[in-house]
Amino acid sequence: MSFKIAIIGAGSVGFTKKLFTDILCVPEFKDIEFALTDVSEHNLAMIKAILDRIVEANRLPTRVTATTNRREALEGARYIISCVRVGGLEAYADDIRIPLKYGIDQCVGDTICAGGILYGQRNIPVILDFCKDIREVAATGAKFLNYANPMAMNTWAAIEYGKVDTVGLCHGVQHGAEQIAEVLGAKSPKELDYVCSGINHQTWFIELRLNGRPIGKDELVAAFEAHPVYSKQEKLRIDVLKRFGVYSTESNGHLSEYLPWYRKRPEEITRWIDMSDWIHGETGGYLRYSTETRNWFETEYPQFLEAASKPIDPAKRSNEHASHILEALETNRVYRGHFNVKNDGVITNLPQDAIIESPGFVDRFGINMAAGITLPEACAATCMASINVQRMSVHAAIAGDIDLLKLAVLHDPLVGAVSTPEEVWQMVDEMVVAQAQWLPQYADAIPAAKERLSKSKVKTREWAGAARRSVRSIEELRAEKAALKQAG
Template sequence: MSFKIAIIGAGSVGFTKKLFTDILCVPEFRDIEFALTDMSEHNLQMIKQILDTIVASNKLPTKVTATTNRREALTGARYVISCVRVGGLEAYADDIRIPLKYGIDQCVGDTICAGGILYGQRNIPVILDFCKDIREVAEPGAKFLNYANPMAMNTWAAIEYGKVDTVGLCHGVQHGAEQIAEVLGAKSVSELDYICSGINHQTWFVDLKLNGRKIGKDELVAAFEAHPVFSQQEKLRIDVLKRFGVYSTESNGHLSEYLPWYRKRPDEITKWIDMSDWIHGETGGYLRHSTETRNWFETEFPQFLASAEKPIDPAKRSNEHASHILEALETGRVYRGHFNLKNNGVITNLPSDAIIESPGFVDRFGINMVSGITIPEACAATCMASINVQRMSVHAAISGDIDLLKLAVLHDPLVGAVSTPEEVWQMVDEMVVAQARWLPQYADAVPAAKERLAKSTVKTREWAGAARRNVRSIDELRAEKAALKQAV
């Protein structure tokens, strides 16, 4: 087979390498072309060196090109994969820093909440540019695989306004299933059979079987509470499991941002999170992790390049959906996964226009979703709160309506539990002004926002958050990795 895959945001080096090696685990894909594109020439050349080394070491005919010209990369592409972060770590830092001034403590801030909504405002105009290029220069009928957050908003915009065949992809379901398999004592996650349905980052294991035996709430609660690690790291998820009756796919830190109950007071935050790793609820945890990862890669690039000389091992193919979807579409070998698409009745008690994450099967005829799923009422209510915020956020991003943007942020569950309307109005003004260079749709609104900020009487505070950690130096990271290696 010979076709072209374009990867936008290919400078996300580690993830691009994973996608690349996964796809080349499919024997039929040896002759394809990968076209890498990114705004950073520096990052682009680093990832190209790594991928070229993989191709050479494995004696493959695979072609790898790299360009900062996006349209050139997309020309003739059958598949386009996006893993972009518009505004980079600079804008992301504002997504965490500014809401903290108003008492809003986020762990990740990339899905909803104040940070996720502004992230969507930056991404959506760019997503629509991608879609325009796909329509104009990619192979007719090209499929757009979106890995970028905020997943639901980006996918919503691409389908509704970009008019491109789009699927959103995430790995939260797979990670949740791995946890469940471990606590239940399964030898492999393949012993589980499950239906997981909801919206991205709020997907629920609504039906769960181990080797054909149905697993109920009480057994699952007992298994998690008995686990020596997860009982501490996933306290909030376990509490939600007890109250809702089903387990959520999303990490302890992520889930805490989508619910109005666990992260609204500093003493509550520290009660429900775990500081053993950022993903369990640390204030700005993913920002710290991302910063350290970038610094580590920059410093240790020769080590990453040397590791690329190892042969590709199909047995180590990851459970990221992309390679499996491409394999199913191109070869007809059926793949079952969980995909983000417009609902259109797939989940009976969520709106038709929402982007849902639910089971589906892929073959040469496309992605075919399992329809007629009804999720528990409490799960639907929680999802609905986010869907309403997502819908307003998408419409605000398309229209450049700053008043609608403020209403979207006001209706966010965590923001509403912490901040007053006056605080929200000022916070959004401050965020839009700080990120104006990435928000072209709000250009006309920025001058008035600056005037309001100059006259504002709303008080703020400089607050690091309830559980903030400093970014570690390269030497500290080296020492920690060495200690872990010695312990093993």
């Protein structure tokens, strides 16, 4: 087979390498072309050198090109994969820093909440530019695979306004299933069968079977509470399981910021999170991790390049959906996964226009969703709160409507639990002004926002959050890595 895959945001070096090696685990794909594009020439050069080394080491005919000209990369592409972060870590830092001034403590801030909503405002105009290029220069019927957060908002915009065949992809379901299999004592995650459905980052394991045996709430709660690690790291997630009756796919830290109950007061935050790793609820945890990862990669790049000389091992193919979807579409080897698509009747008790995440099967005929799923009422209610925020956020981003943007933030579950309307109005003004360079749709609204800020009397505070850690230096990371290696 010979076709072209374009990767937008290919400067996400580690993730691009994973996608690349996964795809090349499919024997029929050795003769394809990868077209890498990114706004950073520096990152592009690094990832291209790594991928070229992989191709050379494995003696493959695979072609790799790299360009900052996105339209050139997309020309003739059958598949387009996006893993962009618009505004980079600079804008992301404001997504965490500014809401903290108003008492809003986020762990990740990339899905909803104040940070995720502003992230969507930065991404959506760019997503629509991608879609325009795809319609005009990509192969007829090209498929857009979106890995970028905020998943639901980006996918919603691409489908509804970009008019491109789009699917959103995430690995939360797989990771949640691996946890459940482990606590139940399975020898392999493959022993666990499940139906998992909802919206991205709020997906629910509504049916579980271990080697064909149904698993109920009580057994699952007991298994998690008995686990020596997860009982400490996933306290909030286990509490939701007890109350809702089903387990959520999302990590302790992620889930905590989508709900109005656990991060509303500093003492509550420290009660429900675990500081053994950022993903369990640390304030700004993913921002810290991302910053350290970037610094580490820049410093240790020669080692990453050397590691690229190893043969590709199909046994180590990851459970990221992209390679499996492409394999099913091109070879007709059927793949079952969980995909982000427009609802259209897939989940009976969520809105038709919402972007849902639910089981589907892929073959030559495309992605075929399993329809007619009904969520437990509490799960549907929690998803609905986020869907309403996502819908308003998408519409605000398309129209450049700052008033609708403020209403979207006001209706966010965690923001509403912490902040007053006056605080929300000022916080949004402050975030839009701080991020103006990435928000072209709000250009006309910026002067008035600045004027309001100059006269505002809403008090703020400089607050690091309830559980903030400093970014570790390269030396500290090396020392910790050495200590772990010695202990292991």
